[in-house]
Amino acid sequence: MSNARDDGSARPSFTRSNELQSRLNRLVPGGAHTYARGPDQYPDFMAPVLVRGSGARVWDADGNNFIEYGMGLRSVTLGHGYRPVVNAVCAAIADGTNFSRPTDLELQAAEDFLELVPAADMVKFAKNGSDVTTAAVRLARAVTGREMVAICNQPFFSVDDWFIGTTAMNSGVPTDIGAKSAGFAFNDLASLAALFDRNDGQIACVILEAATATAEPEPSFLQGVRALCDRHGALLIFDEMITGFRWSAGGAQSLYSVEPDLSCWGKAMGNGFPISALAGKREYMDLGGLNTDRERVFLLSTTHGPERGGLAAFRAVVHAYATEDPISHMVRSGQRLAEGVNRAAAELGIADYVQVMGRPSCLVFVTRDPERQPSQEFRTLFLQELLSGGVLGQSFVTSAAHTPTDITDTLEATRGALQIYSRAIEAGSVAGFLRGRPVAPALRRYAAPRRIGVAD
Template sequence: MPATLADRTFEHSNRLQQRLHDLVPGGAHTYSRGADQYPEHMAPVLTHGHGCRVWDVDGNEFVEYGMGLRSVTLGHGYQPVVDAVSAAIAGGVNFSRPTELELAAAEDFLHLVPGADMVKFAKNGSDVTTAAVRLARAATGRSKVAACDQPFFSTDDWFIGVTEMRGGIPTRSQKDTVRFRYNDLDSLAAVLANDDIACVFLEAATSAAEPDPGFLAGVRNLCDKHGSLMVFDEMITGFRWSAHGAQAVYGVTPDLSCWGKAMGNGFPVSALAGKREFMELGGLRTDRERVFLLSTTHGPETSSLAAFRAVVRAYKDDQPVRQMERAGRLLIDGVQSVVQTAGLADYLQLSGKPSCLTFATKDAAQLPSQAYRTLFLQEMLLRGVLGQSFVVSAAHSDTDIEQTVDAVRDALPQYRRAVEQGSVQGLLDGRPVAPAIRQFSAPRQVVA
């Protein structure tokens, strides 16, 4: 039985988290999964999941949001994916030559993304975004990258060098990437004015913003005018906006696009796709100097490609997208209703596409607050909801949404107390969360 508010404990999770800090830098293999992203002493260490529910080592059950950093759209343990993977790995996982499965997966992918002529699979999003940069530099003979002012594109030097967490990045790499503003064609035109930009990198849309009318077409025109490649990051939009990606939703075709996350329903698979004239530079049909595009030992292993093909079958007619949109709209209606009733509409707000919702937490002065965010996360965890966002999956049922709305309703009295007294003092157990990408460990430094 799920733990009640009175007896929910995180003792075993806390012990294991400390051991993780002893063995793994940061205590997690992804910064956004770190304990510093959750209320102190309340970062569950999980054991398993099913659908949109997960369980931790203390026996707590949660409705999960975010779903593997948006990588799981069909639900944990989705049976058709499990069956496809089980059948594939029974015949071997990795070989010294391409498999028939690689061809079938490539055909599936290019059928979904008609604007692309060729595709190459890898394991991580950063594998393919950095490959796109390398390819654009080779195709144009330029070194600079224009990256939109969006949160994240790669773990590699070309992007991390322009974040706060730039330790170990050569100065040259930091200078080779310049930023432009989303929905601001003038800022992009200024960046492109010197005709020295190899590629323009952006997400067509995010959980925080939709493209203004004409913006993406304007980016396309500016790239063509200045000889820069247009690259879409479809990590989140792919299989969440549509199985065909944001490029199909908004009707603008990039030169290259980068995919990952939900294309394997949590299995590690990513893809670089693009126009033949560019992709062939990494192949054997070019007279030009070749590009070391992508060459990974595990890129074509059978389990992830089998998972991808099962995902493609599940996305026939984009049914999971419609399910996520419906669940998200139910969540919006329910949460906004209880927040409005509590008189907190100016302090706790939802934003984004229904299938990719985030929440904003504001303090007594109606300013964004990490402390108030942590208080909200704390109260939701105590009531069986785990998530740094309200990003849903197709597995979120009406019952799951109802439980979440009930949890929000029951958490709001504590939030109201914080607003009324002007601080979270006496209400928050431990230190507030901190940005995942920051220069120093403080304010959530862990003492050995």
């Protein structure tokens, strides 16, 4: 297959990135520190190793310049290197980052957070989402004296056993732990009610995202979940990792007017800096503190949870959301992008095969094969051609840093990718178009079909 694109321009070279990725494969399990960032999630030998970013643009080790979507697994909403956040972090850490006692930043950040999330009385900061979701589950079990967890059928909640034990990648998780988690369907209140009935008096908590990129809660669904939890004495936990600061600065709970007992936050609250939070009602959170006569819960105790850089980043993010309205910017960019890509697909006659969908601030794309079935092969072809056109992203999740020019350039690159996609649909296969193996699900039982040796 030629190294030239249909328009005659050269495809980008990934020589240096491939060399670095090969070294990463030898030293880091999976070749990355997050499975979603792994080389198996990108076309073969087209996984750029990045060296810097600015706004919505990133540069790799070969000097290629890409418009990035997904933005740090949805953790960056204000743009890479957003100056007010960077400046706030630099000022904070210049006076030290971590001490043997709390700092004033811990109080100020807690006050900022609780002003945004009035349903919560107390908050505790940590560094990643899994820490706080697991702490929420542990707390709910302590509050109720029960062990079962009702988990919504959504992609991801934690790296810890109570959740990973329910996935295909459950090797190493004791079977009795996985047996204490049970699933129910989003927007299907009857499935949750049936779960409560089958496990009467055993469910400690219900955990879910109140909304996802592709699924809004149906009228009364969240209210119904709240009522079922109250009726059966279970705690309601909202995972606000993605919805927080992307749906609303106050999260999905403020948008849909349903109060959880506990909520878990992370990602965009630091614009890419590491910070997460567990928030909740005082009567529950106090069990992890000093104001209780009950047995105490080992809630969260992290060396780096209160380090000053993350807290300063969070406070700067809060200020940006109060003064700049980044969500409206993300929505406008997302609307224009979705309309443009879907229009181009329709003009090429492949609207049934490629579709951009979801909330404008959290867009995903769907790729289908000639039988109109979801396809990893055709997804990989689409990713391959987007990369060749200067667009990096496993989704079309925007940030407030995406400019009109970025969207225009993306639409141009996407049209070129869709033209190749259209030819593959007409041919009935990606054969002759896809330059390597297709991507594979990040959470899968075996490395095959994208096993990567240390020499790759």
